[in-house]
Amino acid sequence: MSVKGFKNHPYIPNSVPEVEQEMLHELGLNSLEELHAEVPDEIILKREMDLPEAFGSEYELRRHVEGVLKKNKTCADNLNFLGAGCWQHYVPALCDEINGKGEFVTAYGGESYNDFGRFQSLFEYESLMAELVDMEVVNVPTMDWAQAAATAIRMGCRVADRAQALVSGSIDRQKLAVIKNYCTPDLDIVEVAFDPATGCMDLADLKAKLSDKTGVVYFENPTYLGVMEVQGKEIADLTHAAGAQCVVGVDPISLGVVAAPRSYGADIVCGDLQPLGIHMNYGGGQSGFMATMDDPKYVLEFPSRLFGICCTNTPGEYAFADVAYDRTSFGHLREKAKEYVGTQTALWGITAGVYLATMGPKGMQEVGETIMQNAQYAAKQIAGLKNVSIKFSTPFFKEFVVDFSKTGKSVAEINKALLEKNIFGGKDLSKDFPVLGQCAMYCVTEVHTKEDIDRLVSALGEIL
Amino acid sequence: MKKIDRSSKVRTGFHQAKWDEPVIFELTKPGERGILVTKANPEVQKAVEGTSVLPSFLQRETAPALPEISQPRVLRHYARLAQETLGADVNIEIGQGTCTVKYSPKVNDQLASLPQMREMHPLQDESTCQGIMQIMYDTNRYMCEISGMDRFSFQPSGGSQGILTMASLVYSYFKSKGQEKERNEIITTIYSHPSDAAAPHVKGFKIIYIHPDENGYPDYEAFKAAVNEHTAAFIVANPEDTGVYNKNVLKFTKLVHENGGLCGYDQANANGLLGVTRAREAGFDMCFFNLHKTFSTPHGCGGPACGATGCTKELEKFLPGPLVDFDGEKYFYNYEITNNPSAIGKVREFNGVAPVILKAYAWIRSLGPDGLYQVAKTAVLNNNYLFKKLMELHCVDAPYIPGKQRIEQCRYTLETLFKETGVSTADVQRRMMDFGMHYWQSHHPYYVPEPMTLEPTETPSKEDIDEYIETLKYVFDEAYNNPEKVKGAPYQSVCHQLDESNMDDPKQWAVTWRSYLKKFN
Numbered sequence: 001m002s003v004k005g006f007k008n009h010p011y012i013p014n015s016v017p018e019v020e021q022e023m024l025h026e027l028g029l030n031s032l033e034e035l036h037a038e039v040p041d042e043i044i045l046k047r048e049m050d051l052p053e054a055f056g057s058e059y060e061l062r063r064h065v066e067g068v069l070k071k072n073k074t075c076a077d078n079l080n081f082l083g084a085g086c087w088q089h090y091v092p093a094l095c096d097e098i099n100g101k102g103e104f105v106t107a108y109g110g111e112s113y114n115d116f117g118r119f120q121s122l123f124e125y126e127s128l129m130a131e132l133v134d135m136e137v138v139n140v141p142t143m144d145w146a147q148a149a150a151t152a153i154r155m156g157c158r159v160a161d162r163a164q165a166l167v168s169g170s171i172d173r174q175k176l177a178v179i180k181n182y183c184t185p186d187l188d189i190v191e192v193a194f195d196p197a198t199g200c201m202d203l204a205d206l207k208a209k210l211s212d213k214t215g216v217v218y219f220e221n222p223t224y225l226g227v228m229e230v231q232g233k234e235i236a237d238l239t240h241a242a243g244a245q246c247v248v249g250v251d252p253i254s255l256g257v258v259a260a261p262r263s264y265g266a267d268i269v270c271g272d273l274q275p276l277g278i279h280m281n282y283g284g285g286q287s288g289f290m291a292t293m294d295d296p297k298y299v300l301e302f303p304s305r306l307f308g309i310c311c312t313n314t315p316g317e318y319a320f321a322d323v324a325y326d327r328t329s330f331g332h333l334r335e336k337a338k339e340y341v342g343t344q345t346a347l348w349g350i351t352a353g354v355y356l357a358t359m360g361p362k363g364m365q366e367v368g369e370t371i372m373q374n375a376q377y378a379a380k381q382i383a384g385l386k387n388v389s390i391k392f393s394t395p396f397f398k399e400f401v402v403d404f405s406k407t408g409k410s411v412a413e414i415n416k417a418l419l420e421k422n423i424f425g426g427k428d429l430s431k432d433f434p435v436l437g438q439c440a441m442y443c444v445t446e447v448h449t450k451e452d453i454d455r456l457v458s459a460l461g462e463i464l
Numbered sequence: 465m466k467k468i469d470r471s472s473k474v475r476t477g478f479h480q481a482k483w484d485e486p487v488i489f490e491l492t493k494p495g496e497r498g499i500l501v502t503k504a505n506p507e508v509q510k511a512v513e514g515t516s517v518l519p520s521f522l523q524r525e526t527a528p529a530l531p532e533i534s535q536p537r538v539l540r541h542y543a544r545l546a547q548e549t550l551g552a553d554v555n556i557e558i559g560q561g562t563c564t565v566k567y568s569p570k571v572n573d574q575l576a577s578l579p580q581m582r583e584m585h586p587l588q589d590e591s592t593c594q595g596i597m598q599i600m601y602d603t604n605r606y607m608c609e610i611s612g613m614d615r616f617s618f619q620p621s622g623g624s625q626g627i628l629t630m631a632s633l634v635y636s637y638f639k640s641k642g643q644e645k646e647r648n649e650i651i652t653t654i655y656s657h658p659s660d661a662a663a664p665h666v667k668g669f670k671i672i673y674i675h676p677d678e679n680g681y682p683d684y685e686a687f688k689a690a691v692n693e694h695t696a697a698f699i700v701a702n703p704e705d706t707g708v709y710n711k712n713v714l715k716f717t718k719l720v721h722e723n724g725g726l727c728g729y730d731q732a733n734a735n736g737l738l739g740v741t742r743a744r745e746a747g748f749d750m751c752f753f754n755l756h757k758t759f760s761t762p763h764g765c766g767g768p769a770c771g772a773t774g775c776t777k778e779l780e781k782f783l784p785g786p787l788v789d790f791d792g793e794k795y796f797y798n799y800e801i802t803n804n805p806s807a808i809g810k811v812r813e814f815n816g817v818a819p820v821i822l823k824a825y826a827w828i829r830s831l832g833p834d835g836l837y838q839v840a841k842t843a844v845l846n847n848n849y850l851f852k853k854l855m856e857l858h859c860v861d862a863p864y865i866p867g868k869q870r871i872e873q874c875r876y877t878l879e880t881l882f883k884e885t886g887v888s889t890a891d892v893q894r895r896m897m898d899f900g901m902h903y904w905q906s907h908h909p910y911y912v913p914e915p916m917t918l919e920p921t922e923t924p925s926k927e928d929i930d931e932y933i934e935t936l937k938y939v940f941d942e943a944y945n946n947p948e949k950v951k952g953a954p955y956q957s958v959c960h961q962l963d964e965s966n967m968d969d970p971k972q973w974a975v976t977w978r979s980y981l982k983k984f985n
Contacts, residue, residue: 005838006831011567013925014842023849023926032841035848036740037869038709042744049609054832058571061830061954065822069580071595071599076583078592085813086586094535096577098542105573106551108563108763112556114480114895115959117545118765124488127977136982137975140766143621144813177809181784183630185644185668221522222772230519257515259524282596283586283814284768284821294979296970305766306975308967313958318487321964321974329662332908335671340662342624346766350542357488357538358498361527366501369515373504376512395517415856419589427587445894448503 004056005032075280075424079452081400083443084427085145085272086223086280089253089367090447094358095277099351112319119320122346123307125353132252132259132356132364135291139304141349145272146178148288149249152270153183154218154339155290155301156245159267161308162215163187166244168201170194172224173432182289187215197437198229199392199401201235210242220249225429226399226441227392228258236265252276252289254353254397255363257372268292277355278348287348298330300327303339367446371398374453375444381457382442385464391439398445402426405437407464415440417463423456467896473934478900479956481547484902488541489977492531497537517860548958550902556928558850561898561917562657562705564754568762572826576819579949586814590796596793596818600788603772603825603959610746610836611731611751613731613774618816619784623732624659625751625811626771627699629784630728631664631774632698632808633750636782637686637726640806647696647725653682655704658907659661659732666807669696680864682709687716690882695725701733702746705907705917706863707870715748726750726779734758736844736872739837743774759824770820785809791863837924846929853933854918854935859884859940863912872918875912882914887943887950889914894961895953899935 009015014023024030036044055061075088082088098104107118126138142148153165165183167176169191180189193202193211201219210217210279217239221229229235232248239246247268249262253275273287274280292298299306307321325331329340359367379400382388387408391401404411415425426442433439444453503509515523533541557565575581580595590597600618607616620626631650638647650669652660654676661671673691677683682700691698698720703709710716717727729743729751735758745749755761756769763769775783785802788795797815804807831839851874854860859881862874878889889905893916896903906915920929943950954960964973974980 004834005841006835007838009831009835009838011472011569011830012835012838012842012922013928014846014922015626015838017604019926020842020845023845027845027848027852032845033564034635035841035844035869036709036736036871038865038871039737039741040711040713043714043741045739045741049739049833049836051606051609051833051836052829054835055829058830061826062571062575064829065575065826066578066580067573068598069578069595069822071598072584073588073592074579074583075585075588076579080585080588082585082587088583088585090502094498097539098546100573100577101543101546102553103546103551104555104765106553106565106568106762107549107553107765108560108565109766109904110550110560110902111893112959112962113897113954113957114550115765116480117547117549120485120487120548120948121542121545122765123975124977126975127487127489128530129700130976130978134528136979141768143625146810146813147625154621163525165827172813174810174813178811178813181809181811182628182666184635186666217535222972228522228524233521255524257524258518259522266522272589279582280585281582282584282593282818284817284819286813287768294970294975294982299970299973299975302472308973308975309977309980310966312960317484317959319959319962321620321962321967323967323975325967330908331660334658334908335661335665337662339626340628340659340668341773342627342659342663343754343763343769344624344767345621345764347764348768350765353488354538354542356530357533358535359501359530360496360498360532361496361500361530363499364530365505365524365527370502370504372517373508373514376514376517377504377508380512382712405925415589419592424585424588426591446502450508453508 020271078422078424079455081426081442081456082424084441086283087275087443087445088280088447089275089445091277091279092355092358095354098354099347104347104350105146110429112321119307121350121353123309123320125349126307128317128353128356129289130291132255133291134262135269136294137299138289138291139302139306141273142288143344144286144288145249146175148270148290149175149218150179150182151303152247152268152290153179153218156247156268157187157215158301159297160215160243160245162213164190164213165189165216165218166209167191167215168192168194168219170199170223170225198394199223199225199229200229200394203231203234206238210238214244215241216245216247218247222251222397225401226396227394228396230394233264251397254368257368268461273348273352276352278351280287287345300324301338303328303341303434305341370446374448375400378444378453381453385461391436400444401439401441403439409464411438411440414463421459423459465729473931474938475899480958482958483544485541485544487977489531491533491537491541494532494901496532496534498533498535500621555900555902556924556932558918558920558924558932559901560562560906561919562732564757564919564921565763566760566921566923568760572823576822576824581819581822594795597788601790601795603821606779606828607772607774610743610944611749611774612736614777615780615783615787616772616774617783618770618772618821619810619812619949620752620771620773621812621817622767622769623754623771624663626773627659627730628666629773629811630699630750630752631667631669633779633782634668634726636806636808637779638696642915647694650696651690651693651698653700653704654911656730657732660699664699680706681710684712691719691723695720695723697726699728699730701730703733703871705875707874708864709871713746722872732757733872736840738840740840741834749779755820755824760827761820761823768820770816770817771816782807784808842922846924847872847874850918850920850929873917875915877912878914878916881940881943885943885947887947889916891950894940895939895950897954898956901932901935
């Protein structure tokens, strides 16, 4: 019988046959097949798995994967205006450098004694983020904005002891799907209409839907459709008057120039860290944050790890540990704790911390200014095209909705033509928001130069 | 000079890097900058109003109080913190039982750092994403072959979200039958991961726990009594954290099916089973794999990760969508399969943590079917070798199936050591750090007293395992001869014993530097 297995594999030191035999003999066994004696024969796989044979070398593997990936066309080689939940920003070299440190890349669930640096860098991430969002408590990050919003909604409903959340109707459809799955069957998720002229929340609809059943009102600033929710304070006031909690989703890279949501009444703030020094990674760079004030009413509702600072038995030494661990499902209460916790996106949290430490207060302010100027310029130039207009009149941050309905061309057609010119046009909104007609959402950030924008505008001009 | 004595089997000279590095806010020097930021073109600046378009209440009045630090100091700070982190790259990682901390090949990290991965937007036209879609499509096929399932979703971005996705599949399945209210119980075991209970609870299920019998298998009599017309699903790991494989698993899954329920397999402990036995043959309708564990992608201090979740054809239509398909010429997102009112919808924005999927793909391709089988066999060999050596020690024991094999890990008990010396597993754990080693005790609550959970994986060499055993023995000897030394550990770590007394006190806990300053200034 042929010997199954892969001897002398570089990742498996004890696949060296002599060592393998020595260890088997130590156990009184003769072959690898005699292992798994506790697995009943009827469920043992009797054949080799039908998988491609291993590459003969690391080089061949690299050549193969690089070859496959070459089929991808990147936002580095093309001009990209897609945003809609994942955004192209400049990633400082330090972010990649620290993010790639092997010690961080390969650490996991140790304690302060062995993973001190992991604890400190995540405590610092929480602290830096708290300054940015002007809150006092920030979690070790969760999966993405959608998960952060879903959890923030559950937290808020627990605080309010109610089971309904009103959610801004301009929310990203995929985020809404995540929230609905995560909150069903415990909570009722109800959409509040948005005003098609301004893109902001329809306050009359909000008033009509707010009741003593409402636990949370969730809106975003900027909204998914790019505009600033200029009625933030009115919404928060109405929410509080109804005895509900105000949860606000925010783009963290806006907060160098835009007021933090607490200033207009947010109780819980959430959002995505991806703009803060994390590559788009085809959507794999998303990372969700949540923030509240340091009030046990809120702190004890977090399902996430919260790393806090503590002292040791040695004067002058600090260390870090879990705050209120038994809140989490890792503690003694398991399912009776708050929701659940597990592996999420810690390394992106560390990376976002590096970004904020590198940018500093001045950098965050400047990047906000540059983004707003570039985005406004792009919108203005695009609005100068014949039969094209900017859909909403409200000020926006980095994304804006362009209305192509009067051009006689669909967004799909326009984007196809742009693609031929190596431009990724804005996200087609016609399926998610049919009420808007043929609209596309463009994202312009600090990575776009005037020449980039002018190239887009002239390409659109040619296509239309 | 005399010949240098290198005979010691234990690294008594170890000291972890200890930089006494300030908290980053303490490094601030007004005026210092970490990076210069691109300004808008002067013509652009002139043409627009910029931030002044914001209504005044939306304008930030004071800049965020972030520290001002030069670039080399930021780098040095984090480089030092990295050195103070004992990742698997630098330590013999045998001690993180249940976590499958194995070697993560550097070539895979490098491939995932290519612009063709990093600089991809998830909403790009499908024609521009054929490379990554091919990777996702093929990885799905490999996962199906490894598990016997028919289709995987990569949206779940961690093992616990994989469990949530399985619970959501269960919910969807019964919703499609109009039975989601009656089928409201999920059965799991006390040795399964806490998320096997906690995540289904989020989906509204009542959790029923089964305790182990004398063999460490879930107690079948108790199980039989628990399965009824309210049973929505049985969600379990096999082996559980004890490393004991439940031989009767088919009896369990069969009983659930006879009663109309579903079976979900928590495959967090799959590393010892690759190519040996599969979820389908054991009677499961769905399962998930931790790509960051079994498939090496790596752990990243706790993510980014992927809890790839697969299911049978019957449940496929409820998976989070869309799914990647291939029409013979091009890869495309298939929205049709999951387009029904009972489907989950989504559990994550976009389509999963692509770099993690890519790394799992590369790992599988570097091993092939023979290599995956070798991984499982060597992981089990390493574990049983470690198990045999440790069980020869007077102060170590492990409950259940004496003399029989474990799969890829084992939960040991140091109860004898504790009774005889007063040295607890927590003391031993801290003392191990003085030799550059770590181990993990157990999930809570502790059902095995004074627990120690070890999982060597396929990565360590025999010498590594022997060194780990010698070090444990050294500490056990110390416990008998000088218990206070062990209780006072660590001495060679970044920090000494923690005083966590403030961690549950709202007046004293501090999750952020600003809270700390507020409470302690």
